[in-house]
Amino acid sequence: MRMQSSDWGDRRHPCRWMAETGEAGFWVPDRSEIVTQFFTRYLFFSLAVIYFSTLEGVPPVLFSIEQLLVALGVYFFLNSGFFHQALRGVTLLKIRSAMSADLLIVTLCVIHDPNPIPPSALAFLMVLLGNGMRYGMRLFTEVLGGVFLGMAISFALRYRLGGFEVSAGDVFFGVFWVTLALYAYILMGRIEGQRRQLDYRSRFDALTGLLNRHGLLAAADSIFDKTNTSIPATVLFADLNQFKAVNDRYGHGAGDRVLAEFAQIFSESADMGVCGRWGGDEFVAILPLREAAAVHQIFERIEVRTAAWSHSNGLPMAVSLGVSHAPRDGHDLVTLLSVADIHLYQSKSQQSETAAAPPNYRTLIDEPEAS
Numbered sequence: 329m330r331m332q333s334s335d336w337g338d339r340r341h342p343c344r345w346m347a348e349t350g351e352a353g354f355w356v357p358d359r360s361e362i363v364t365q366f367f368t369r370y371l372f373f374s375l376a377v378i379y380f381s382t383l384e385g386v387p388p389v390l391f392s393i394e395q396l397l398v399a400l401g402v403y404f405f406l407n408s409g410f411f412h413q414a415l416r417g418v419t420l421l422k423i424r425s426a427m428s429a430d431l432l433i434v435t436l437c438v439i440h441d442p443n444p445i446p447p448s449a450l451a452f453l454m455v456l457l458g459n460g461m462r463y464g465m466r467l468f469t470e471v472l473g474g475v476f477l478g479m480a481i482s483f484a485l486r487y488r489l490g491g492f493e494v495s496a497g498d499v500f501f502g503v504f505w506v507t508l509a510l511y512a513y514i515l516m517g518r519i520e521g522q523r524r525q526l527d528y529r530s531r532f533d534a535l536t537g538l539l540n541r542h543g544l545l546a547a548a549d550s551i552f553d554k555t556n557t558s559i560p561a562t563v564l565f566a567d568l569n570q571f572k573a574v575n576d577r578y579g580h581g582a583g584d585r586v587l588a589e590f591a592q593i594f595s596e597s598a599d600m601g602v603c604g605r606w607g608g609d610e611f612v613a614i615l616p617l618r619e620a621a622a623v624h625q626i627f628e629r630i631e632v633r634t635a636a637w638s639h640s641n642g643l644p645m646a647v648s649l650g651v652s653h654a655p656r657d658g659h660d661l662v663t664l665l666s667v668a669d670i671h672l673y674q675s676k677s678q679q680s681e682t683a684a685a686p687p688n689y690r691t692l693i694d695e696p697e698a699s
Contacts, residue, residue, distance in 0.1 A: 457512060
C-alpha cells in the first residue's frame, strides 16, 4: 500500500512520539517499558487477591468477598488482553482502555476495604504514576481526573453504604493524597518540558533547524516500513561546493550563514519532503515518488535560488545535487543515499568540465520505474 502524501509532513517528533495533530500526541514506550508496566499490574493484582482473601469478612457494600475476587479475576484476563495488544502496538484507545480498567478495579477495592483508612487507596497513586508519567502530560491530566473521580466515588459509597464515618485520619489521608498527586502533576510538567527539549536537541540541527542525521534516520525508519519494502520514494542529496573555502576566506560566521540560508532554500524547494542536514555541508530530503520532470524542477529551483542569494550577498554558494528512487535503488535511507551520492559526484564532474556552467540535470536524473 502506498503512503499518502499527507503522511509525508514535517516529521519533527521522534520515533517514540506518536503525533495526532500538531503538537498533540503521546509517548510510546518501548517493549521493555511495556513489560515492566504490565508486570507491575500483575504484582498489584496478586497483592489485592492476597489482601482480600486473608480477611475474615468484607462489609457487603456492593459485592461480597467472593464477588470481589471474581471482579479481580476478570481484571486479570482483561489485563492479559491489554498486554498482548500493547506488545503489538500502542494506541490511545488501548492506553485509555487499560487505564479505565485500572481505575475501575481500584475503585471497587477501595469501596470494599474494611479498614477505616483503606490502604488499598494507595493503589490510585500507582495508577496515576504508572500511567501518567509514562505517556506524557495529556494522558497524565486524563488519568489524574480519573483518579480524583474514582477516589470521590469510592469514599462516598464507603460513607453512604458501608457505614464508615469521617475521621481525622481520613481527612489527613485525603489532604496528603491530593497534595502528593498535585505535586506529581507539577513535577511531571517540568520533566515533560525537559524531555521535549532534550528530544528536540537530539533530533534537530541547532544551526539550520532541520533534522540532524539521527532525526533523518528515525524519520526514514517510519517512512520505509520494514514490513513493506516497496514503498515508493525519492531521495535528494545536496552538497555545497567549495564550502571549506568559504570558511577559510570569510570565517566560520559566514560559513554558518551560508549553511542556514541554504537549509531554508533546500527545505522550501523540496515541497512535501522530510528534510535534514546529514552532516557538514550535506543535506537530504525524502519525498514521495517524483517523476524526472518534477525532480528537474526542484533541482532548478534550488540552483536558481542559490545563485541569486550568492550574487546578492557577495558570498560564494553553489550546490551539487543527486537523486535516487525507492524501491528501485534500495529499501533504506543509507542505500538510497549511496546511489544519490554517485549521481551527486557526476554532477560535480560535469560542473568542472563545463567551467561553472549550470549542471545538466537530465543526465543526473534517472526516470523512476512506473509503479
